[in-house]
Amino acid sequence: MKHTQFIKLSAEQRAKLISLNAVEIAERSDGTDIYFLYQLDSFYLEGKYLGEDVVMITRSFANTHELQPYISSIDIADILY
Numbered sequence: 001m002k003h004t005q006f007i008k009l010s011a012e013q014r015a016k017l018i019s020l021n022a023v024e025i026a027e028r029s030d031g032t033d034i035y036f037l038y039q040l041d042s043f044y045l046e047g048k049y050l051g052e053d054v055v056m057i058t059r060s061f062a063n064t065h066e067l068q069p070y071i072s073s074i075d076i077a078d079i080l081y
Contacts, residue, residue, distance in 0.1 A: 003043035003062040018045060018057065026070040037070045 006014065022038040022045060029035070034049040035058075043062040047055035067074075 001041045003060060006040070006043065006060060014057075026073045028069055028073055035069075037067070037074075 001017075006017070009017070018038065018040065022040040024036055025039050026037040027034065028037075036047045036049065036055055038045040038047065043060060044067065045057050045060045047057045050056055
């Protein structure tokens, strides 16, 4: 699925797709909030931790430049060997 297709889905369709197929790849904190980065096919989703195992997706993007806040926390050890 392309990012442009994903953003056209209903909220319910997006939620189901995320819960079934998105992979968490990183986490970061801005000092106040905790954010999680997920990959879904060829694009990314950022979610804010709300507590009680609830994450609200705050944005989605396909541009890899927007990964910058997460670069230092992404573990690439498994792909190096």
